[in-house]
Amino acid sequence: MVSTSPSSGSAEFRALRDLPEWQAFESAATQSPIHVHRLRILSAAGLDVDISGQGSSPELAQATRALLEARRFTAMREQLLDGGIVNITEHRAAWHTALRAPDPVDEIAIERQRLTEFVRQADSERRWRNIVHIGIGGSDWGVRLAVNAFGYAGAWRTVHFVANIDGHAMQGGLSGFDPHDTLIVMASKSFTTAETLQNGTRALEWLQAAGIQNPYDQVVAVTARADVAEKWGIPKSHIFRLWDWVGGRFSLWSSVSLTTALAVDTDVVAGMQAGAAAMDTHFAEAPLEDNAPVQMAISGIVNRSVLGYGSLNIAPYDFRLAELVPYLQQLEMESLGKSVDVSGAPVGVPTGPAVWGMPGTDAQHTFFQWLHQGSDGAPVDFIVCRHADHGWPAHHQSLLANCLAQREALLKGKTYEEALQQCLDSGMAPDQAKWLAHHKVHAGGRPSNLIVLPRLSPYALGALLALYEHKIFVQGLVWGINPFDQWGVEYGKVLAQGIASELAGTSPVDPNHDASTAHWVNLLATSKEAT
Ligand code: F6P
Numbered sequence: 001m002v003s004t005s006p007s008s009g010s011a012e013f014r015a016l017r018d019l020p021e022w023q024a025f026e027s028a029a030t031q032s033p034i035h036v037h038r039l040r041i042l043s044a045a046g047l048d049v050d051i052s053g054q055g056s057s058p059e060l061a062q063a064t065r066a067l068l069e070a071r072r073f074t075a076m077r078e079q080l081l082d083g084g085i086v087n088i089t090e091h092r093a094a095w096h097t098a099l100r101a102p103d104p105v106d107e108i109a110i111e112r113q114r115l116t117e118f119v120r121q122a123d124s125e126r127r128w129r130n131i132v133h134i135g136i137g138g139s140d141w142g143v144r145l146a147v148n149a150f151g152y153a154g155a156w157r158t159v160h161f162v163a164n165i166d167g168h169a170m171q172g173g174l175s176g177f178d179p180h181d182t183l184i185v186m187a188s189k190s191f192t193t194a195e196t197l198q199n200g201t202r203a204l205e206w207l208q209a210a211g212i213q214n215p216y217d218q219v220v221a222v223t224a225r226a227d228v229a230e231k232w233g234i235p236k237s238h239i240f241r242l243w244d245w246v247g248g249r250f251s252l253w254s255s256v257s258l259t260t261a262l263a264v265d266t267d268v269v270a271g272m273q274a275g276a277a278a279m280d281t282h283f284a285e286a287p288l289e290d291n292a293p294v295q296m297a298i299s300g301i302v303n304r305s306v307l308g309y310g311s312l313n314i315a316p317y318d319f320r321l322a323e324l325v326p327y328l329q330q331l332e333m334e335s336l337g338k339s340v341d342v343s344g345a346p347v348g349v350p351t352g353p354a355v356w357g358m359p360g361t362d363a364q365h366t367f368f369q370w371l372h373q374g375s376d377g378a379p380v381d382f383i384v385c386r387h388a389d390h391g392w393p394a395h396h397q398s399l400l401a402n403c404l405a406q407r408e409a410l411l412k413g414k415t416y417e418e419a420l421q422q423c424l425d426s427g428m429a430p431d432q433a434k435w436l437a438h439h440k441v442h443a444g445g446r447p448s449n450l451i452v453l454p455r456l457s458p459y460a461l462g463a464l465l466a467l468y469e470h471k472i473f474v475q476g477l478v479w480g481i482n483p484f485d486q487w488g489v490e491y492g493k494v495l496a497q498g499i500a501s502e503l504a505g506t507s508p509v510d511p512n513h514d515a516s517t518a519h520w521v522n523l524l525a526t527s528k529e530a531t
Helices: 020-030 058-070 073-081 105-125 143-150 167-174 194-209 226-232 248-253 255-262 264-283 292-306 326-338 368-373 393-412 416-425 429-439 457-479 489-503 514-525
Strands: 041-044 047-050 083-089 129-135 156-164 180-185 218-225 240-241 309-319 354-357 380-385 446-455
Touching: 020 058, 020 292, 041 083, 041 292, 047 292, 047 457, 058 292, 058 457, 073 083, 073 264, 073 457, 105 240, 105 255, 105 264, 129 167, 129 194, 129 255, 143 156, 143 248, 143 255, 143 264, 143 326, 143 457, 156 167, 156 255, 167 194, 180 255, 194 218, 194 489, 218 226, 218 255, 226 240, 226 326, 240 255, 248 255, 248 264, 248 326, 255 264, 264 292, 264 457, 292 309, 292 457, 309 326, 326 354, 326 457, 368 393, 380 393, 393 446, 416 429, 446 457, 489 514
Parallel strands: 129 156, 129 180, 180 218, 218 240, 309 354, 309 380, 380 446
Antiparallel strands: 041 047, 047 446
């Protein structure tokens, strides 16, 4: 692994607001409208990324080049892809791209081989009809996404995912499964995550209660801390390896995908890796103007930091991609939910947006009204497959029509005059029409991307996820923040540990709690309601 010093953490780093290139970018962005009659579609690793619904101009393109140069984009991209230290607050690489390289280094190849062999053996013995996958955040969302995307029609093995510390989650996760034919997969990079360890303990108790002599034989771990997992009781041969240079939210590309391989196929894992690797190549080689992650990053920065949109909506027009929304929520918000730059100073402009969404067409009947006519609005990423994998072409045509129609409505909008004419044409009385037309106006000019996959293959999904990863890297670079740490999550975890001991009565109630927390801790501890 190449390990170079982080330029973004060094003395030459300059705050975004101090860069003349940022001032020029800001000014160009405010004068770059969406051109509804201009088509801009980028081709990336088999995906069509239609960015026609974003503002553009030659001046913005020029300012983008200058801004990226000021941020040493080419050198930093190389550091990322070569395994340099890009996560400067934890002094680590973020080398998830190595996990999906077509020709990986030995230690990665060995783990891939071990995973394949484990699945082959289990398949040949027809073992593990049920899998309980225990893990949270990055040790959960990617696997859920893949299993739902490719196992939506059911598979020979049934998987229950348990992430939450809420005992109901574990109860549901175990219910209906025969303990004698259930494999417990514990995925945790750190192997210290409270949720995963508590849920893992419940799973072991469940196996023991069923009379299983050696329950650890039915547990496998995927972790960067093999030492901790071994101490926990899991045999070495059941521990799949991760590395500290794999960020938790990128661990989908590692043996964390064992569950996907067992539940759907090892080919799914390999296909996703191949698609992601193709997107890595595109990101590394495509010129800036044609580089899909770069262009998506830039319009995201314009939307957030210049136009002031506070959120980004993800609208996958594919039922199988429901889990894409939480997956991207973690990827985007854990990466970009920061407001100091690498020098420790405030960034000075709004950074990562809140990410939210739901598959279309459900979303249309839930919150699209707000997107169309609400006072804030949000940029939308529409994601759709050209071809479906079911046998009802009319359904797919309707799905495509809805996706295109919603996007067009956001882009083109509807003027008062158009609305009025429609009311009059429908035979409405003029006074009534004049009044009602106000309610039918759509502002239009609301930004969006349309990402078209040929079909939902593992390759295409892998490429899609890598597209977002690289977009986020570029955004972090421009804002000057480290997208690879997550210090914000830690504080709450520490407080929860203290409160848990207070509720259990093993430590006194902290006198420094705020009034409301103190009230509830005292009440729940003394009344034993929390037990
Ligand atoms: O949410 C914080 C976090 O550290 C994530 O980054 C990570 O995906 C998740 O917790 C789970 O961590 P681990 O894999 O170490 O159990």
